[in-house]
Amino acid sequence: MIKGNVKIDRKNLISILQSCLVLILVILVALMMVEIGNLKGTARVINYAGLVRGATQRAVKLEITGTRNDELIAYLDDILSDLTSGDGHYELVKLKDAAYQERLDIQSAYWERLKAEVAAARQRGYENTQIVAMSETYFEMADETVSAAEHYSEKIAMKIRTIEILSALDMLCLVILIMLQTAMALKMARKNQLLEQKAYIDIHTGLPNKGSCEELLNNREILREPTACVIFDLNNLKTVNDTRGHSAGDQLILSFARLLRRVIPEKHFVGRYGGDEFMAVIYHTDRQEVEGILDSLRREADAANRDGNQLPLSYAYGWAISADYEGCIMQTLLDKADYCMYENKRAYYATHDRRAPRS
Incomplete structure (x- = not known):
């Protein structure tokens, strides 16, 4: 004051x-x-x-x-x-x-x-x-x-x-x-700009936060160019939190965020949607490019795990592309991608420890 x-x-x-x-x-x-x-x-x-x-x-x-x-x-x-x-x-x-x-x-x-x-x-x-x-x-x-x-x-x-x-x-x-x-005035404008950026940035990962993701999703305009939405969810966060503490869980989230930002080209959007969920939006794309990005992400995660990563990365994902849905908007792609991610996660739990996936 x-x-x-x-x-x-x-x-x-x-x-x-x-x-x-x-x-x-x-x-x-x-x-x-x-x-x-x-x-x-x-x-x-x-x-x-x-x-x-x-x-x-x-x-x-x-x-x-x-x-x-x-x-x-x-x-x-x-x-x-x-x-x-x-x-x-x-x-x-x-x-x-x-x-x-x-x-x-x-x-x-x-x-x-x-x-x-x-x-x-x-x-x-x-x-x-x-x-x-x-x-x-x-x-x-x-x-x-x-x-x-x-x-x-x-x-x-x-x-x-x-x-x-x-x-x-x-x-x-x-x-x-x-x-x-x-x-x-410039100093104040810069400060306001930083405050505004902080309001849309996740402090822990440095990625756009849920507010930024929702602002992108609330755009009701129909997608004119081929666009893909990808949802990611960490599989083993609860296990890490329970066995190694929440600081280790935070480190796992940060590692995955850095992996996403390193693999997905800068021109595309990557944000933390909340908790252990992340969202990526791939602009002006096609199925081949999206699958190539996901393959690169899988190879990078496997390489990190093989190098003795103390916190193994395991994630479920789902994605959808606007070319498959006539007149769709971003929210439509998110819903389709979220459903696919849920199926992917359920398959992971069925294969590993038979525990029910998130509801």
Whole structure:
């Protein structure tokens, strides 16, 4: 009982672990989707943040050379507004990173100052303003903003890689658990198969037991191919049991079982029908083959007895073949073979010690 409970607990534990791992995998996939969503558009933000950095320098150079470009300044205004809010017509996302937003806010505020200096340069000439120095400062601020966006992107990429590794480990654990569960199922199936085999195997002789014989006999289908049924019964088992003990009788049964299985080809059925009775079914056969098998069995038994066998083998038998009975089934052959075996046994007792045969 304890072992059974342990196995049940182990099976339940594996199922619980599988459910937990599946749940964890679902969570990891959801987190990965979120991070991918955060990463989506980050490259575009970095690209436009870098574009602002370069385009601002171009705008300042144009102002220094006396070439005004209000469209370029308006363009830079739109990009900075879109980077800050994330709802402009450039479809830029607002990065959810405090360091980036802080650098962007500083850059945007300084851009307003730089635009005011551009206006001053137009009125007084760039030589009388700080436009060049301020543009250099703005360039550094823009560079820091781009770096902050790139760092944010790298952090998201690292999170995604970590989630991928965790997902792979999770799936590996799931595969291992599935393999364990499969191994347990195969082991249980094998055990059930062995139990089923034991239910139809005679433990003492290793031959199919009475249950197997009856299952074969209960097949009600008419025999289409020539088939023979042979019944064997040991003649001297009671004498051996009475004079030498039941262990000797068991050894006699085992010896006869081994003899039957050795002489009768493997493709045919040999089973212990009960006690000292055995049954053989010879498939796709004819009278000549059956008689040849019985002759071989008799020669093998005689040879064993001549070699000083301490437990002489003596048996009665009877057989019937379906070719002699139109539309017969296995039970019909058994009944005919049993009758012939009874006659054979009665003749044996009449010849040896005049005792009445079994009823």
